[in-house]
Amino acid sequence: MKRREFLLHGAAATAALGAGSAILPRLAAAAPIDPMDPAVSRDLAMRALEAARAAGASYADVRISGNRSQALGTRERQITFFNDAESTGFGVRVIVNGAWGFAASREVNADEVVRVARQAAAQARANSAARQRPLELAPVEAVPNGRWSSPLEIDPFNVPIEEKVDLLLRANAEALKVTGARFVTSSMNFLRIDKTFASTDGSYIEQTLYRSYPQMNITAVGADGDFQSRASTDVAPRAMGYEHVRDANLPGNAGRWAEEAVRKLTAKPVEPGRYDLVLLPTHLWLTIHESIAHPTELDRIMGFEANYAGTSFISPVSEFLGKFRYGRDFMNIQGERSTPGGLSSIGWDDEGVKPDEYLIVKNGILNDLQTTREQAPMLADWYRQTGKPVRSHGNSYAQNWNVVQFQRMPNVNLLPHPERDVPLDELIGGVENGILIDGDGSFSIDQQRYNAQFGGQVFKEIRNGRIVGDLKDVAYQMRTPEFWNGMDLIGGQGTYFIGGSFFDGKGQPSQVNAVSHGCPAARFRGVNVINTGRRA
Template sequence: MDGKVRSLDRREFVTLVGGAGVAAGLAPSLHALDLETSSERQPRTAQPAKAVAPGPDAAERELALLTLDAATAAGASYADVRISRRHFESLSARERQITDVSRSESFGVGVRALVGGSWGFAATLDVDRDGVVRAAREARATAAANDRVAPNRIVLAPVPKVPDGRWITPHAVDPFTVSLESKAELLFRTNEEALNVKGVRFVTSSVDSVKESRLLATTEGSLIQQTFIRVNPDVNVTAVAADNSDAQSRNGATPPAGYGWEYVTGLTLPERAVRYANEAVMKLSAARVEPGVWDLVLHPSHLWLTIHESLAHPSELDRALGYEANYAGTTFLAPPARVLGQFRLGRPLMTVVANRTEVGGCATVGWDDEGVAASSYPIIDNGVFVSYESATREMIQDVSSMSRMKAAPGHSYCEHWSSMPFPRMPNVSLLPATKNISEEEVMANTRHGIFIEGDGSYSIDQQRYNFQFGGQTFWEIRNGRKTRMLRDVAYVARTPEFWNSMVMVGGRETYQLGGSFSDAKGQPMQLSSVSHGCPVALFRDVFVLRTG
C-alpha cells in the first residue's frame, strides 16, 4: 500500500475479513478528566439521567413482577430478579488485515431468593411466563435446601425503595450505531500510521464494545432500568532491529471507559500510533537501567494498575472478612477492628475514594444489583485507611460488629444474567492536589529519577503486600528534566512503604482514568470492568530492578 487510506465498501470489507441508544450528554475532556470546580479534589460525578434514560419494556416489567410473586408465593422472604440483554462486539486488525470480527447477543433472567438465612439462585433463557415462574421456584427451593444443610443468619441493610429508577451511561454516540466498515477504516488508518515509521514491523489494533440493558426488580418495591455502555480500544506496536537481534513493543495507553464511540474517536488513535511507533523504535537502542534506589515519577497511564493491585484489591471488604481468598488472595488490611481509622497507608496528601459515580468510569452505575444508589466516599483519608469498599447489604452487619467504623453498601454486581451477584470493586481513585500542579512541576522536584508511562508486567503476593511493577516507556530524569530513554525497568516495594514514599501529586489537569475491561474474581469466575483515576505522582527512594 502507498500509505493512503480510502473508504471501504461492504464487499471490500468482507474480503479483508477473510474468514477470520439514547444520548445522555456529551462526554467531557477525553484525555484528562475534567473535575468539578466546586470541589477541586473530587472527580466529576454522573447522576442518574432520569430525563433521558429509557424506562423498562412493558413485557419485561410484567415478567419481573410475576417472577417476584412466584418466589414469595413459594416461600421466599425476599427475592430480586434481573432481566438482561447484552450486546458485545469485537473488531481486531493486524497490519493491513482484519483478523477478527465477533458479535454476540445474550438475553435471559436471573432470580435470587432468600429463605431463612440462605440464598438460592436460578437462571433461565426462557424469558416467558412459564420460564420465569420455574426459575423463581427453583431459586426458592435451592435457598431452602441450603438453609437446611447450613443454617445461617442474613440481615439486609435497609435501603430506600426506588419504584421507577432509570439510568444510562452518559454518551453521545452509541457504538452499536457505528458501522463495522467505519470501525475497520479507523483501525487500518491507525496501523498504517505506525507502519510508516521506519523500524516498525508489526502493529495490532482493536476495539471492543459492550451495551447492556438490565432491569432489576425486588420484593421491597424497587424497579430499576439501566443501560451500560463501555468501549475498549487498544493499539500495540512492535519494532524490530535491522539485524533481527531484538524486538521491542509499545502498548498504547488507551484505557477502556464508560463512554460511547465519541471516546474512541476523541483518542485520535492514528496520531497516537505514530508516537507509540517511534517509542518502540527508541526502545531498541535505549540504555539498560542501573539497578538501585531511584525516585519515580509515575504517569496515570502506569499508576492506575499499581492502585488497582495494591490499594483497591486489599480494601475489598470480603477479603478482610475471609469470604474471598482463592482468586487474588486475601489482604494485609485486616482485621477491621485493628486497621480502620488507625493504619497509615500514606502521607496526609494521599486521599483515595471509592466512586461509582465518576464520569467515564467503567464501574459507574446509577444503582448496584441490589438497588443501592451509587455513591462516593473515602477509603484512605489524609493517608489513613478509614473504610473498606465492595460491601453489599448483607455484609454491613459484619464490619459494624467488628469495629465502630461503617462500610457503605452499593457494590453488588453480576457479570451476566446467569450469574449470582456478589461483591465487586467500584472505581477506586487517588485524588489530585487542590493546587494546579503540572506534570512538569512534579518532575522539576526530581533531581535523579525515572519517569514511567504505561502498564507492563507485574507480580504481587496473596496479601497484596509485596509487589513488582514494570511499564511501557521509561525516561531518565536529571535535574528535573527528562533526558534519555531507559529500558528493562521494574520497581519492587512493600505496599505501605511505597505509598508512604509518595511526596507529591499533580493537580487536576494531570488526572486521568485508567482501567481494566475484564477484572476477574470469584469461583465460578466472573468478570467486571473497573476504572482507577489518578494524577501524576512522585515517589522517593524506590528500589529498581533490571529485568533484562
C-alpha cells in the same frame, strides 16, 4: 447455545463475511415476546417476585438482562478476528430461612420465571441447613421507577463494521510508516448491557450501560534482534459510545507510539538500584487497582474470595480500619460510581442501591471498605463507633443474567493534591536520580496484595531535576505500605487522568467487571528498580 443453533450461526456468519457484509443476521427468537420491552419485563419481574414469596422467600430480587458484545482486531494489513454476540435471560436470587438461593434461565417467559423463582427458593432452603448464621441485609431505599443510562453520542453497534476496520487498518498503516516499526496490532471492544432489576423491597429499575475500548500495540525490531513494544495506554477504556473511539484518534497517534517504540531500541538499559520514581497516571492507575482497590474489597478481607487471586493483607478488620496508615496525610482514596464515562459508573447497583461517594483512605488512614448489602452489617461495630449509618456503598454487580451478583469494586481514585495544582515539572524538579514511567506494562502481585512488581511502557531518566534521556527494561518492586508511605508529593488536577480495566476478573465461576481509576501524577522515594532485559 444448542449445537444446531451454533451451526446455523456459524453458517450465516461465514456467508455474511464472505459476501463482505457488515451485519451478521440474527436468528428469530423462539419466544414471541421481547423480554427487554419495559411493559413485558415489569410483568415478568412481578411474577417472579410473587412466585418467590409464595415459595417462602423473605426477600427476592430478579434481574432481566440482555448483553450485546462486539470485538474486532487487526494485524498490520489484515483482519485477525471478529466476534459479535448477544445473550438474554434472567436470574432470581432469594433468601429462605436466612440463606441465599439463586437460579437462572435463558428462556424468558411467564411460566419460566415462576419455575426458576421456585427453584431458587428450593436451593436456598437446602442451603439453610448448612448456614452458621442468618443473612442480614443493610437497609435500602426503594426505587419504584428508576432509569439510568451511560452517556452516549454514537451507538457503537450502529457503526458499520467496514468503518471500524478501515480506522484500524489506517492506524496500522500510520504506525508502519515509522522506520523500525515491524509489527502492529489494533482492536476495538464494545459492550451494551440492558438490565432490569426488581426486588421485594419495592424497587423497579431499568439501566443501559455502554463500554468502548480502542487499543493498539506496536513492536519495533532492531538490527541486533532486540525488540521493544509500545501500547496505547494513554487511551483508556470508557463507559461511552463510539465517540470515544473517534476522539481517541488512533490513526493520528499511531506514529507517535511507533516512534516511542523505536526509541526504546537505542535507549540505555537501566542499572538496578534505588531510584525516586515519578509515575504518570497512565501507569499509576494499575498500581492503585492492584495494591489499594483489590485489598480493600471486604469479601477478600473476610476470606470469602480466596481462590481467584487471593485474599488481602488487611486482616483482621479490627486491627486495620481506622488505624492502618496507607500513606501520608495528603493521600485520599475515593470510591464512587458517578464519574461520567467511568467504567463502574451506574445509577443503582445490582441490589438496587444508589452508590455513594466515600473515602476508602482519608488523610492517609484506612477509613472505609467496599461493601454490599450483605457485607455492610459485618462492619456494624465500626460504623457505630464513627457515627456512620450501616449501609451498603452500592458495590454489587453481576456480569450477566446467569451468574449471581456479588461485591465488585467501584471506581477507586487517588484524589489530586488537596491544596494546589502541583504541576508535573515540580514533581520532576525534586528528583536528583530517578525515573519517570509512562503507561502500564506487565506486573505481578502476591495473593495478599502486599508484594508486587510493575513494569511500564516509556521510561525517562531524571538527573538533577531534569529529564536527560530514555531508558528501557525498567520494572520496580514494592511492598504496599512502604511504597505508598514513600509517596512524598502528588500532582494537582492538571495532571489528573482516568485509566481503567475493561476485563477485571474475580469469583468462581469467574466474572468480568470493568472499572476506572483516576489519579494525578505522583512521586515516590527510594523504590527498588530491576532490569528486565535479556543479558548475554
